[in-house]
Amino acid sequence: MNKTFKIYAVIFIVVMIVFALFEVNKTESTDWRKNFKTTQKSPFGLFVFNNEINDLFKDKIKKKKNQSESLRLL
16 A cells, blocks of 8 residues: 555544544434424324324224314414
């Protein structure tokens, strides 16, 4: 191996270590706002419930495509 290859290899390894350190120290933010949307996968989203509702209630529930905007929880 020649000298320039070793220098490039060391620089590449150092850059990869720096990127890994930045990635490890990055904090993930969770959206804890209440949204109750069937498309959101946030903690208060209803994505899983929407997908599993037929198995939970054995097809006794009818889904509505569009709900009225006037029905809101206060």
